[in-house]
Amino acid sequence: MTATAAGPLSAGSQPEVRAAGGALRGSLESGVAVFRGIPYAEAPIGGLRFAAPKPAGRWDGVRPALAYGPPVPQTDVLGRGPAATDAAATEVWLTVNVWSPAPDPAAKLPVMVWIYGGGYTVGMSSWPEYDGGRLARDGGVVVVTFNYRLGVEGFAQIDGAPPNRGLLDQVAALEWVRENIGAFGGDPGQVTIFGESAGGGSVAALLAMPRAAGLFRRAIAQSVPGTYFSPQLAADLAAACADELGLRPTAADLATVDPALLALTGDSVTATMPARADRWGQAALRSILFSPVVDGDVLPTTPWQALAAGAARDVDLIAGHTRDEHRLFTVFTGMLGQVTPDQAKTALRDFAPGADGARRYRDAYADASPDKLYELVHSDWLFRMPSLHLAQAQVAGGGRAYLYELTWTAPGMGGALGACHGLDVPLVFGNLTSGQPAMLLGESPSAEATALSARMRTAWTAFATHGEPGWPPYDPEQRLAQVFDATPTVTAYPEDSSRQIWQDHVFPALHLHGDLS
Template sequence: MTVVASEPSGSQPEVRAAAGAVRGSREAGVAVFRGIPFAEPPVGSLRFAAPRPMRGWDGVRAAVSYGPPPPQGGHFGMDALAQDAEGDDWLTVNVWSPDPGSGAGLPVMVWIQGGAYTIGMSGLPEYDGGCLARDGGVVVVTFNYRVGLEGFGQVEGAPANRGLLDQVAALEWVRDNIRAFGGDPDRVTVFGQSAGAGSVATLLAMERAAGLFRRAVAQSVPGTFFSPELAADIATSCAAELGLRPTVADLSTVAPARLSAAGDSVGAKMAEWTDRWGQVAHRSIPFSPVVDGDALLVTPWRALADGAGRDVELLVGHTRDEQRLFTAIEGLLGQVTQEQAATALQVFGPGGQDGVRRYLDGFPDAGPEELYELVHSDWLFRMPSLHLAQAQADAGGRAHLYELTWSAPGMGGAFGACHGLDVPLVFGNLDRGQPAVLIGEEPSREAAALATRMRAAWTAFADHGDPGWPAYDTEQRLVQLFDTRPAVTPYPEETSRRIWQDHTFPVLPLIGP
């Protein structure tokens, strides 16, 4: 493969990669290429199939606009954004490079966005990689992958985890093409948040992803991994919304927007299925990676404990108040009752009634809302993230752990250090996109300084594997706290750690008849 780059008239950077030439733009000193296909559109005969390599094209392809996002659930108006976009090139990459085509061999950071495996698109303004590439001297890559039923529904006749297979295909594109954009294919770091962090953890466990990245950053790892039986039962309910079966033959005839709407409909009434679907029904989580025995053999915690990621350096962490964002979205700030707290402790605490007792004993002064938020935060994000670092360290691998404890100033500080606050800080996009509501209309010097520190840590880790604080071990348990005054301390959530120390985050089963 020949890869070259040039700067034609008008300062429009041009790169020739495997499938053909692309012409991007130059923005604030960074070369930007948007909407480059890394796989054939997964429509028609390819719908619900594993991604197929993109065929080449003649001439020079314009790469100045994001590709259309994949079909989306309706949360935060994402479905409207997807439906308004033209075309079916759902699987595209975007590249920001300080120095394309020069053979610079820069570190590469490949972002996987979150969205509960149900929504998510790389074209959101908060994921613009310009600041990160320019300030950090790295090549930044973002991409789309299939979500919802298209990407994670258990469809008969189709491979499971199609969204994850899309991610592997995007990383293969990076391996084969990124040198043309100034990046080093041997210094690739994957980083992601929420479902993106769950994807990063899953890629660590997937044999077919081995060798595609050298380092990994997982920000707020969700602990939900489905059994095939649970995933199939949820998909059956989604298909039933349309009077169909969860098969390729039936669902491939359905318009993508209708299929996404069916997934939303089931997600909205999952509370009716708690006796069958268990914890995920209480949280309305209809999609997650499936431990299918093919693409994914075991959960990430099991895989890392067995040494799967020993050769990959890991940076992992969470925010202090993960649940606060969801409490606000649900309209429960200041409204959580004793009964709601008791139910949350019973459902999500480890060991049922024993978990309830541990929380009550461990946090004797906590009121209903604090207990409610603690157990939700621990179950879904905080303890899965901690246990990923512990599994890596126990297997002899290297892991660095952090916690974001800085409280978001937006809405009078009501959000605390909530889920998602790390995203604008890492990207440096403090005044754009949905997370901007957390930072406030006028980002403070304090916010800008914290963003600079986090961005420097992430890019240093991508460059040479050291974010600036000691690796985590199970004796000292040192953690970097990101706040107005950063500090390295023993892991601060010690009570929660002890409550969850024997939990294994198993595959979630179908529990009803």
């Protein structure tokens, strides 16, 4: 059943639409119609625990869509919310939220669907920095956000369950958009997905997934992590989680565990990971417990392989990163200014590509301090080079890609954070004072921050509308990139020394130690 509009939007009204599941009543906020907490899939509990998402059922009457649905069960490592939802609320875990400046089928506005990050372990669409009101109002687009399963529930490789359930939730949310967004004034043929960190990794995965083909026309991948797991590594990590509970890593066994408790078991495993690098390799050294699994079915290959082979050549792509991706982690771990030469040497040994990667870093960055070398190789391995390589793979596969780097220094904490991981999120959404952005931007955002945010919002919405963000496409000869700073410029990709060091790296799926299958 397709969705239809229930009536026009007028000042002071409570906007209503009729979605495929039934009628919805939202709210009017600063001229934008907002609908929150709409179920797109049945709760993955009971007989649906660890199953692929099942479309949500219908409801009678007019359903209020005024409040966000509760977050999926998760750890609270960021200290930003409950570790899990209460049992009474589990029926609405998997929900979407919609902001529309014109909830009328005749509007046919471009649609932007946001996928949050959080290491595939934490995150929720209700965080204030993800409010889509300003982006929708200023950009003339319909904005959609949603929750998807995380941690063991969403990404653990367990017997008796499909892999990559969190990615399958994302596909289900995009299918909901295809079937329903017309009633909210959106054009289902003009959908752009965008996400940052694990959300950027999800965007990259969706580009490579046959199940997602045709569900979006454009994609924006911000700070793409280079971590995708082999089934063997993912299964071994899942077994370690199950062992914490004295259980087998099977859907049958783990379904007996309360989701709130299960969400916390990963914390114990994560704490021991660095000591188990002999088995889990780089994933252990960075305490990365969950990532999409290159299982050969849901995710047939890594995104770089898929794009280079032309899997997404018909999808326009923006890919990019911040300059100081790792600075946020260096600050939070108390290592800023404290990295020793031995620690820098170890980081280069563990994460630089190839047998001579460490030497090439020291040659290319001859004047770099231990702190600088440590941050460079971690930034490159985890986010910068995977993002660059995604754009390069898209072009190699016959598609079009645009590259960017955010180099503007965040004023928060006296500028110590630099152009850190996550800085792009409040700038893109325009929410400069809500939630966590105050830590990055200060209590009173400057005129410079406001202007940069407007430029980035304009570029993102122009891309969603016309397929062109306002700078030239990337090509392997000129390698032009948009540099977002106080004075934005278009120039050759600024991180060329790192580009050359990593140019032959292929970002394979991470494996168990000694396992090359």
